[in-house]
Amino acid sequence: MGEPYKKQYAQELFDTREGMDSLRFYTNGLFVDMCEGPHVADTGELPADGFKLRSIAGAYWRGSEKNDMMTRIYAWAFKSKDELKEHRRRWQEAQARDHKKLGKELGIYTISEEIGKGLPLWMPNGTVIRDELEKYMRELEFKDGYKRVATPHIAKTDLYHKTGHLPYYKEGMYPFMHIKEGEGDEGTTTYVLKPMNCPHHHMIFGAEKRSYRDLPLRLAEYGHCYRYEDSGSLSGLLRVRGMCMNDAHIYCAAESIQEEFLAVMEMHRVLYEKLGIHDYYMRLSTWDPEDPKGREKYVDNPAAWEDTQVRVREAMKESGLPFDEVKGEAAFYGPKIDFQFKTVTGREETASTNQLDFAIPEKLNLVYTASDGTEQHPYVIHRAPAGTHERFVAFLIEHFAGAFPTWMAPVQVKIIPVGESFTAYGEQLENELRGEMVRAELDRSSETMGKKVRTAIKQKIPHMLVIGEKEMSANTVTVRRYGSEDQQTIPFPQFKDQLATTIRTRALDAARIF
Ligand SMILES: [Zn+2]
Structure with a gap:
């Protein structure tokens, strides 16, 4: 009684039936509350100096302005004064390092409503940081035998049907452009801003006759991609709609996978060491053969999944870098390795995503002539050690608290x-x-x-x-x-x-x- 919101919530769970299991009650003596708990029986159990009320803010019930305005109270509560103090210190440090705050103060980037949400504009100082980072990555890639390519920002949607990204990926793309290039319905071509660089690089692989002697072929580009993220999720440089990725695709035969992956991991290690990033680990995402929806989620080729996962795992062990494994998080075309960082606040971020792809070359009919004269599909390693400029620079602003090392500093x-x-x-x-x-x-x-x-x-x-x-x-x-x-x-x-x-x-x- 007297709890209209809890009543409404319980009613909704009851009506849908689905959520009834998540309804919880917490009992404390005579007091029963619809809440996960736990509650203390007496405030005397709380250390008086272990908590602090921080701020209050107005919030609409269920996030809709049609509903009542409620008051949200922010507080910190710890078991001891020292833990509270330590948390507060970290929080203040994080506030001071916030990439949105420093990004503005240091003239790194701006977001203009007139250009559009999630489309950062790099100011002169930010452009220096990007350029220096890019120059360094180009050098590392050059030493590892990569070749640079350059590709346009758009492509025909047919290409993404062939790769299998459409229709599943449609929500993540900008709306399509229908352009009349000939007579009648047949004459309309549909283009889209590219959400990834892979298919463009695949077309470069396919443009010439390839032999096993050309492999591994490593094509690199700091490529621009566009993803239509939900406007509510956009945030500074961390969540954007336009991004520039430290991308490359390595086309190789099965027997080179391990060696190539090892070199990719070594490149990550060298880059992170150069920047003083020590708190990171790798996460291997594999397929889940028991997933009932597995046939929709993953390319149906159990032998290829098992084989590639073993090769990738072996490379990870050999690298000596820490890693863990999660089932069921792989890309639809192969196993995935993420590099996870801890930020100043202890928040975990994915800095770089790498994948092994055994399916799309077949879909796009990419082939090379093997040493026995047969035509084979290459494997593709997708890799991006410095992630996107947007995400990586946001991370670096916080990592260096805006005080970049001399080689990257906008003004030295x-x-x-x-x-x-x-x-x-x-x-x-x-x-x-x-x-x-x-x-x-x-x-x-x-x-x-x-x-x-x-x-x-x-x-x-x-x-x-x-x-x-x-x-x-x-x-x-x-x-x-x-x-x-x-x-x-x-x-x-x-x-x-x-x-x-x-x-x-x-x-x-x-x-x-x-
Ligand atoms: Zn790719």
């Missing part, structure tokens, strides 16, 4: 003259550094030196060069690093050499990794 050096009379010396340093492709900027404002330093710190610029009379006359610079109060006066050529090494080796000199 800020030159701060203590007065106007040193502007010319500042310009000379700026030109010299820019001549060596260093992103150096001279602060030309008429602010005080203290204000200029504070601005550079706010922008999280890794190196500040303070210059005045002493520096100008001796061709030296007073260097201050972001995150440190120390400063050191050294000859300018020495600074330049040190900086060049830091950038060339892509040193992990970020000030704040969690």
Whole structure:
């Protein structure tokens, strides 16, 4: 009585019958509540300093504005004051590192209502970070024998029917474009923004006659994809509708799967180490032969499933990286390996998804001539160690708290003259550094030196060069690093050499990794 919402909820469960099993009651002495529980019998059981009311907010019952407005109370409750304190510290840290907040403050990206929801625009600073990351991935891929390709943003929908993505994947795609290219109904062609790069790369594989000598063929592209995510789920750079993926497809014979997968995992390890990411593991998603809906969910080829899973699992063991396994989460065309990260708040995120595909090459009739002269379908490894730029940069903003290592930092050096009379010396340093492709900027404002330093710190610029009379006359610079109060006066050529090494080796000199 007096609980209209609980009554309505119970009634709905009762009406549908389906949910009746989920109705729970919790009893505490004479008090019975329709609730999962548990409840304490007495508030005296709670440590008075273990909880904290945080905030309140209005929320419509069941999320509909036609319903009553309710009050939602946010609180933290822990067993002890220390646990609460630790949680609060992590929470504050997470707030400070939030990629949406820092993304705006540091000029990394913006979202314009006039362009559209979920379609981030990369600002100059964000573009530097993307470009540097992309350049690094290109180098790793080049060393591993990848070849780069470039493909358009759209394709005919027929292609996705052939691969089997349609009709199942339709909801995840932007609406189709029907374009009249000839006479009558026959003359209409349907195109769609590509939700993935694979079929485009497959067409490149199929464009030439391939022999076993050409394999493994590794085609790489930072490819743009579009997925029509629900507007309610869109969030900053983490959930978007337009994304650019560190994609590649490796076409190989069965006997190379293990070796290729191993190289892919090694590339992940090298990348993550370069960025100081240590808290990650791999998750192998396999098919579930007992799933009653298995025939709809997975390509019906039990032998291929068993064979490929063994090969992938062996490669994972050999890599020495930690992994676990979940049944029933595979892609419809083969086993999947996700790389899972823990964020600052302890939230788990999928940073990269890799799949082995034994079905689509057959559907698209991709073949190569084997050493015995027969035509065979290749296996395809889909891999994306740096995921999408959107997701990966969001993660990196939080990981580095916006203070990127020098090689990725949008502005690497800020030159701060203590007065106007040193502007010319500042310009000379700026030109010299820019001549060596260093992103150096001279602060030309008429602010005080203290204000200029504070601005550079706010922008999280890794190196500040303070210059005045002493520096100008001796061709030296007073260097201050972001995150440190120390400063050191050294000859300018020495600074330049040190900086060049830091950038060339892509040193992990970020000030704040969690
Ligand atoms: Zn793919």
